[in-house]
Amino acid sequence: MASSDSGNDPDKMSKKDRREHMREVARLRREEELKRKKRNRIITQIGVVVGSLAVIALVVAIVVNTTAQNNRPGPANMQSGGISFTGAAGKIEAKTTPALKAGENPVGVKQDSAKTNVVMYVDYLCPLCNQFESANLDGLKDMVSAGTVDLQVLPISILDRVSAGTKYSTRSAAAMACVANYEPNGFLDASAALYAKQPEEGTAGHSNADLAKIIEDSGVKNANIAKCISDGDYTNFVTSFTQSALNGPLPNTDVPKVTGTPTILVDGKQYSPQQNVGWGNTQDFFKFVEQVQAQNKK
Structure with missing residues (x-):
């Protein structure tokens, strides 16, 4: 149912x-x-x-x-914000200085009045710096090794804005601070190597690993350098010193501050190429050096 x-x-x-x-x-x-x-x-x-x-x-x-x-403390051998070289009898040596303490400001070096003192504020992304160093570094090294010139190189970073956001200027300057700290006598060779492989403005530039490889291939071999670059040990040091250089005053000169790179000082006198002469003109620069030396003898 x-x-x-x-x-x-x-x-x-x-x-x-x-x-x-x-x-x-x-x-x-x-x-x-x-x-x-x-x-x-x-x-x-x-x-x-x-x-x-x-x-x-x-x-x-x-x-x-x-x-x-x-x-972090600053790099050794860069107490002034840069590294200095002296020489005699055909040899060049970096002047050693203790590392700056954390937060300690760089101080200007006491220059040797018996020599001509050449000071270079440079940015490793700056093409004019590349032109200047490529043309004149060998001649400067000859004068340093002969004992007539003391050379100071101060890496700064003013071109981060044209490195596609990678802060290449800061990273490359910090990489050279690592070299100054661990292998100061290899600094000039490493510097020349970075310029030889300088990236174009507007590009990302080399990675930190590539920076370490370029420096190692230049003959500067120290495992601590690659780690220092990778860890960015001296990026803040570079940033701080760059601001100091841009703000001024600059030591051992009447030039008030850095307004661009390269800023080249010869016994405190600022070098600028003659009109229609570029930064890569060797004759023009060393003529300026001779003029400064002659003035100092008066």
């Missing part, structure tokens, strides 16, 4: 039962929707918390890293 129970079949329900059934279905749907919204709200809250924790962790990491950078 067929059952007379209408069960949950709406077609067999009375009008009253159908209304009750629809209310129940609506209630269940509302409850399910409330549960869904609650689940989504909890998931969203968890996401916000996790995201906030990630941001906090990142900020803490940046602060810790920045603090560590700021608390």
Whole structure:
């Protein structure tokens, strides 16, 4: 015999039962929707918390890293912000100085009045610096090794804005600070190697690993240098010294501050190429050196 129970079949329900059934279905749907919204709200809250924790962790990491950078001592042999070279009898030696303490400002070196003192503020992304050094460094080294000239090289970073966001100027100058710290007598060879492979302005430049490789290939071999470059040990040192050079005053000269690179000083007198003569003109530069030397003898 067929059952007379209408069960949950709406077609067999009375009008009253159908209304009750629809209310129940609506209630269940509302409850399910409330549960869904609650689940989504909890998931969203968890996401916000996790995201906030990630941001906090990142900020803490940046602060810790920045603090560590700021608390690092400066490089040895760059007490003035740059490295100095002297020589005699055909040899060139870097002048050794202790490392600057964390937060200690560079101080100008006392120049030898018996010699001509050549000071170069350079940026390793600067094409004019490359032209100047490529043309004149060998001649300067000859004069240093002969004992007539003391040479000072001060790497700064004013061209980060044209290195596609990689801060190549700062990184390359910091790499050379690593060389000054660990292998000061290899500095000039490493410097020439960086110029020989100088990237174009507007490009990202070399990676830190490539900088270390270029320096090693120049004959400067010390495992500490690659780690120093990778860790960015002296990036803050370079940034701070660059600002000091741009603000001035500069030591041992009446030139108030660096306004561009290269800034070349010969016994405090600033060299600029003659009109229509570029930075790579050897004759023009050494004529200027001779003029300064002659003035000093008067």
